[in-house]
Each structure stands twice: as C-alpha cells, then as structure tokens.
Amino acid sequence: MSKNKSLNKAKSTKNDEFYTLASDIENEVKHYKHHFKDKVVFLNCDDPEKSQFWQYFSKNFKHLGLKKLIATHYNPSEPTYMLELYHYNEDPIKTKLKGNGDFRNSESISLLEESDIIITNPPFSIFREYLDQLFAYKKKFLIIGSKDAVTYKNVFKAFKENNIWIGYNSVTSFLVPSGDIKNVGAIWFTNLDIDKKNEKYPLYKKYDPNEYEKYDNFDAIHVEKAKDIPIDYEGLMGVPYSFLKYFNHKQFELVGMSAYSDEEYYGVGQLYIKGKKKFSRIVIRRR
Ligand SMILES: C[S@@+](CC[C@H](N)C(=O)[O-])C[C@H]1O[C@@H](n2cnc3c(N)ncnc32)[C@H](O)[C@@H]1O
Numbered sequence: 280m281s282k283n284k285s286l287n288k289a290k291s292t293k294n295d296e297f298y299t300l301a302s303d304i305e306n307e308v309k310h311y312k313h314h315f316k317d318k319v320v321f322l323n324c325d326d327p328e329k330s331q332f333w334q335y336f337s338k339n340f341k342h343l344g345l346k347k348l349i350a351t352h353y354n355p356s357e358p359t360y361m362l363e364l365y366h367y368n369e370d371p372i373k374t375k376l377k378g379n380g381d382f383r384n385s386e387s388i389s390l391l392e393e394s395d396i397i398i399t400n401p402p403f404s405i406f407r408e409y410l411d412q413l414f415a416y417k418k419k420f421l422i423i424g425s426k427d428a429v430t431y432k433n434v435f436k437a438f439k440e441n442n443i444w445i446g447y448n449s450v451t452s453f454l455v456p457s458g459d460i461k462n463v464g465a466i467w468f469t470n471l472d473i474d475k476k477n478e479k480y481p482l483y484k485k486y487d488p489n490e491y492e493k494y495d496n497f498d499a500i501h502v503e504k505a506k507d508i509p510i511d512y513e514g515l516m517g518v519p520y521s522f523l524k525y526f527n528h529k530q531f532e533l534v535g536m537s538a539y540s541d542e543e544y545y546g547v548g549q550l551y552i553k554g555k556k557k558f559s560r561i562v563i564r565r566r
Contacts, residue, residue, distance in 0.1 A: 301334065318345060326353070
C-alpha cells in the first residue's frame with residue numbers, strides 16, 4: 280500500500296468512531312415520522328448502551344408507533360450482544376450474539392431481513408459495502424455518510440437511478456471517544472419518501488453565452504454555483520456535486536460525474552476549461 284493510501288486508511292478508520300449527536304438525530308428524524316408506524320427499526324452499527332440513536336428510538340417508541348426496535352453492538356475482537364425492544368417503557372431484551380456484531384455476519388443479516396427500516400451512522404471507511412448490502416436486501420434506510428460519498432461509484436449510480444437521495448440536514452459535528460466534538464462534513468442519505476425529494480430547485484437566471492464557459496473537451500456549459508443554473512438552457516450543464524442535495528429527478532436528469540480520479544462516470548471524464556481541470560462536477564440536463 281502506498282504511504283498516502285495507508286495514511287488515508289488510518290484516517291478513515293479513525294473516523295469510524297464518530298458518534299452522532301442527539302440534536303442531529305431529532306432534527307432529521309422528525310421529517311420521517313409517518314414512515315415508522317408498525318415498523319421494525321434496526322440500528323446495525325451501534326453501541327446501544329451509548330448511542331443516541333438507541334436513546335431516541337426507545338424514548339419515541341410509542342410516539343412513532345414502532346413494532347420493534349433492534350440494535351446490535353459491535354466488538355471487533357469478541358462475541359457481543361444485541362438489544363430488542365417490543366414495548367415502550369419496558370426493559371429491552373439483551374441476547375448474546377454468536378459473533379462480533381459485524382453488519383455482514385449471518386446473524387446480523389437475519390435481523391436485517393426481519394427489519395423494515397435500517398438507521399445508523401455506519402463506519403465511513405466501509406460505507407460502500409454497507410450501502411450495497413442495504414440495496415441487496417431491498418431495505419429502506421436513513422443513514423449518515425460523508426458528503427464525499429456521493430462520488431462513490433455505487434452511491435452515484437443509486438442517485439442516477441433515483442434509488443437514493445439526500446435528507447434535510449447536514450451533520451456538522453460528532454462526538455469522539457475522547458469526549459471532544461469534531462467538525463465533519465456529513466449528510467443524511469435515505470430512500471424513504473420525503474417531501475424534499477419532490478421540491479423544485481428555484482431557477483431564475485437566463486442563459487447568456489458570454490457568461491457561461493463551455494468545457495474544452497465536453498459539450499456542456501460550466502455552471503460555477505448551483506444558484507446560477509439557467510432556467511432556459513436545454514443542453515448539458517456541469518454543476519458542483521453538492522447540488523445533489525437539491526436534486527429532483529422530475530426537474531433534472533443526472534447524466535454523469537467528473538470526479539477526482541481519471542475514472543469515467545457515464546462517459547464524463549475529467550473536465551477542462553482552457554486547459555485547467557474543473558473538479559467535482561456532476562453533469563445534468565433540465566427535463
Ligand atoms: C461512526 S460510528 C457511529 C456509532 C453510532 N451509530 C452513532 O451514530 O453514534 C460507527 C460504529 O460502527 C461500529 N462498526 C465498525 N465496524 C462495524 C462493522 N463491520 N459492523 C457493525 N458495526 C461496525 C463501530 O464500532 C462504531 O460504533
């Protein structure tokens with residue numbers, strides 16, 4: 280492994296031990312309340328005795344009308360346990376697991392299969408694999424990931440196919456094991472139906488060929504900021520990937536992405552203007 284790669288890996292594994300703040304959970308989950316009635320909710324990357332996710336869902340069990348709440352604890356080196364809650368105000372049932380609580384273990388997968396909605400802040404370093412599992416088992420989810428996760432191939436593909444969208448709030452701080460608060464750039468990803476997904480992004484600028492540059496090597500105009508997307512341009516447009524948080528499939532078609540690497544995302548490679556690379560663009564077209 281190159282020095283850079285191993286440094287990145289160490290950084291990302293360290294970032295796995297970030298704990299979500301109660302206020303971030305409350306502020307986001309309040310938009311999804313209608314999804315929870317009679318549902319089994321599974322927190323599959325958690326430490327239920329510490330996690331604010333467990334706190335929130337156990338306290339709001341009755342209010343949300345949950346059928347059951349499950350959480351598995353993860354311990355990389357030894358067998359661990361799970362908690363199940365069937366009724367508000369009762370003690371949860373604690374059961375030993377055969378394995379270490381890894382979300383990929385067969386006993387975790389059996390729990391996944393019996394669950395309706397999976398909620399957590401999974402380890403960022405294995406986010407791709409985590410999401411692939413949710414898709415493979417056709418699960419509804421509300422999870423936190425790095426805002427850069429939109430550039431992962433499987434995540435971008437899911438956006439393109441309208442199988443994932445970004446929730447309401449950014450997550451800007453996490454609690455770390457030392458008790459400190461760390462600033463992060465994270466967002467909520469979901470496939471639960473929410474009003475936000477159907478909100479139209481307001482467009483007001485008129486297209487002016489003198490104002491919008493074209494890429495040297497791709498037939499699209501460069502739109503530096505999302506607010507400058509012209510209301511009347513029919514062709515392809517390169518906009519910042521952060522625009523995905525406003526993306527509405529009925530309003531725009533997601534064509535491809537020009538990410539950091541040389542990899543092509545749906546025929547869109549690196550984009551240049553006057554020989555200078557333009558980073559982190561998604562290519563869209565108005566519907
Ligand atoms: C970013 S932390 C979030 C913890 C908690 N969900 C929260 O939001 O406060 C990710 C958690 O996933 C656990 N974890 C790491 N690898 C895991 C795996 N392979 N399977 C299940 N959980 C894992 C870690 O122990 C850690 O507690």
